Amino acid sequence: MPEVREEEIYKALLKFKGEGKIVIGEAEALLSLTPQDTHKHDRPDSILWLDILLRLFGQEFKLRIPIPIEGEKNSIDEAMEDLDEFVKRRRYPAEIPMLVITEAGYAKREEHRDFPTKFIMTQFPVRRLKEK
Numbered sequence: 001m002p003e004v005r006e007e008e009i010y011k012a013l014l015k016f017k018g019e020g021k022i023v024i025g026e027a028e029a030l031l032s033l034t035p036q037d038t039h040k041h042d043r044p045d046s047i048l049w050l051d052i053l054l055r056l057f058g059q060e061f062k063l064r065i066p067i068p069i070e071g072e073k074n075s076i077d078e079a080m081e082d083l084d085e086f087v088k089r090r091r092y093p094a095e096i097p098m099l100v101i102t103e104a105g106y107a108k109r110e111e112h113r114d115f116p117t118k119f120i121m122t123q124f125p126v127r128r129l130k131e132k
Helices: 006-016 076-089 126-130
Strands: 018-024 027-037 046-056 059-069
Touching (some): 006 046
Antiparallel strands (some): 027 046, 046 059
């Protein structure tokens, strides 16, 4: 049975690193995937960042979502502690734009809020890392 190794998971994630443009109607989006190896100093083992730069109404809006990735020998149950630490430490916040339409003027402001999040954990065997 193949062993689950954090370095191999990160190496497999590097295959997905990159960006591409998507046009939907009059909107344009630049989508990028960026793996981050966190296993030596944090939990979970890796983060796959999903970034979307969306152009609407002549403005750019950024959406950034961290996808936690954990390698465990046996099951999803073993990854729960890592998920709890990921949420508790708040080191990798999602960035969600909010559009505010006014009569005139431009402004930007950042706010931090607790936001309900549903994690859908999917388990699959390590041998799939070698597949396309």
